[in-house]
Amino acid sequence: MTAKQLAKKLQRQFKEIVSDAMEFRGELTVEISDASQIAEVCRYAKEELGFDYLVDLCTIDNDDETPRWTAVYHLYGYGHLRHLRLKTSVSEEESEFPTVTTVWRTADWHEREAFDMMGIRFAGHPDLRRILMWEGYPYYPLRKDFPLAGKPSEMPDVAFSDPIPLEGGPFVTLAGGEDAAAREPRVRTPE
Amino acid sequence: MNFFTKSLGHHLLGLYFSREGLIKAMKATEVGYNSKVEGDVVHTRLDAAVSWFRKNSLWPMPMGLACCAIELMAAGASRFDISRFGAEVMRFSPRQSDLMIVAGTVTYKMALAVRRIYEQMPEPKWVIAMGACASSGGMYRSYATLQGVDRILPVDVYISGCPPRPEALLEALMKLQNKISNEPHITDKKPARDRGLVLS
Numbered sequence: 001m002t003a004k005q006l007a008k009k010l011q012r013q014f015k016e017i018v019s020d021a022m023e024f025r026g027e028l029t030v031e032i033s034d035a036s037q038i039a040e041v042c043r044y045a046k047e048e049l050g051f052d053y054l055v056d057l058c059t060i061d062n063d064d065e066t067p068r069w070t071a072v073y074h075l076y077g078y079g080h081l082r083h084l085r086l087k088t089s090v091s092e093e094e095s096e097f098p099t100v101t102t103v104w105r106t107a108d109w110h111e112r113e114a115f116d117m118m119g120i121r122f123a124g125h126p127d128l129r130r131i132l133m134w135e136g137y138p139y140y141p142l143r144k145d146f147p148l149a150g151k152p153s154e155m156p157d158v159a160f161s162d163p164i165p166l167e168g169g170p171f172v173t174l175a176g177g178e179d180a181a182a183r184e185p186r187v188r189t190p191e
Numbered sequence: 192m193n194f195f196t197k198s199l200g201h202h203l204l205g206l207y208f209s210r211e212g213l214i215k216a217m218k219a220t221e222v223g224y225n226s227k228v229e230g231d232v233v234h235t236r237l238d239a240a241v242s243w244f245r246k247n248s249l250w251p252m253p254m255g256l257a258c259c260a261i262e263l264m265a266a267g268a269s270r271f272d273i274s275r276f277g278a279e280v281m282r283f284s285p286r287q288s289d290l291m292i293v294a295g296t297v298t299y300k301m302a303l304a305v306r307r308i309y310e311q312m313p314e315p316k317w318v319i320a321m322g323a324c325a326s327s328g329g330m331y332r333s334y335a336t337l338q339g340v341d342r343i344l345p346v347d348v349y350i351s352g353c354p355p356r357p358e359a360l361l362e363a364l365m366k367l368q369n370k371i372s373n374e375p376h377i378t379d380k381k382p383a384r385d386r387g388l389v390l391s
Contacts, residue, residue: 134300157303171330
């Protein structure tokens with residue numbers, strides 16, 4: 001069964017919420033309009049469609065567009081060797097997806113990372129705490145409104161952070177430079 | 192080299208441990224050739240002798256945090272052989288080491304652990320910041336990266352490079368040995384962190 005047929009099957013099962021499969025460069029993406037049912041969709045994909053491997057779970061900050069958060073689930077099946085991508089969104093007010101750790105246990109750390117970097121919660125996650133930054137760090141660094149230079153923070157005896165000097169930094173790109181050497185990212189001290 | 196340093200060291204300390212005792216001994220005995228001690232005695236200042244012991248038996252704490260640690264390992268292996276400089280005794284306990292080689296990117300999450308390990312090392316102690324990341328944050332102008340380990344530790348020698356080759360580490364080690372041999376150990380009893388070092 002091809003990935004397209006698998007996506008079709010998924011759509012037949014969840015008629016109201018699963019969109020048509022969109023193809024881009026041979027990769028199929030399916031949008032799920034109701035984020036609260038993502039766990040059921042994933043369970044069906046795993047148990048009935050053979051997507052036994054969650055390759056990756058990542059999140060997108062849509063900045064000032066609504067809804068703000070999009071979660072992306074990359075699925076793969078070792079039985080049929082097909083890929084499928086699921087996308088679903090929630091608003092900033094909600095900022096919560098149902099956990100899929102009940103479907104694939106590997107989602108545990110993926111969801112913790114999304115929580116750490118974006119500040120999105122996953123309802124029903126068994127152990128939702130920061131995984132990369134330290135416990136008590138007050139910000140979510142991959143959000144669009146987090147400055148590239150970082151923000152100062154202080155956790156006595158745990159960790160601190162300072163904003164970093166970006167001026168002339170190691171990877172400054174200039175749009176519209178004359179040649180590749182002028183455009184490519186490198187150390188540039190402003191004149 | 193180490194065995195030589197240590198055995199000679201004991202000999203010297205045994206002879207020179209008390210200045211008064213030495214002066215007394217010199218007054219009591221004839222100064223001149225004595226076949227029983229010739230070849231075993233070196234005349235020097237105590238400071239210079241202690242510096243010599245210290246600089247030739249640095250025991251590194253390998254603070255390997257990123258790819259620089261691979262070059263650090265290469266410096267310890269047979270081709271570059273850091274033991275030629277008496278610094279081959281890598282100690283993974285801070286209690287037994289006196290030279291911290293910070294090899295790699297120091298993240299904020301790791302920073303206080305690095306600081307704590309440094310504080311657990313007994314005096315006298317020295318720090319080498321190995322590579323661009325440890326010296327300045329390197330290419331990581333990032334919310335997560337400490338912009339140079341000198342913000343939390345007093346660094347003696349910085350090494351440029353990303354990563355530096357083992358020769359550069361050996362060069363830094365020799366620079367540090369020069370520095371140690373010029374330090375007044377006996378007269379200056381202040382700990383390293385009080386010698387005009389800025390800690391944030």
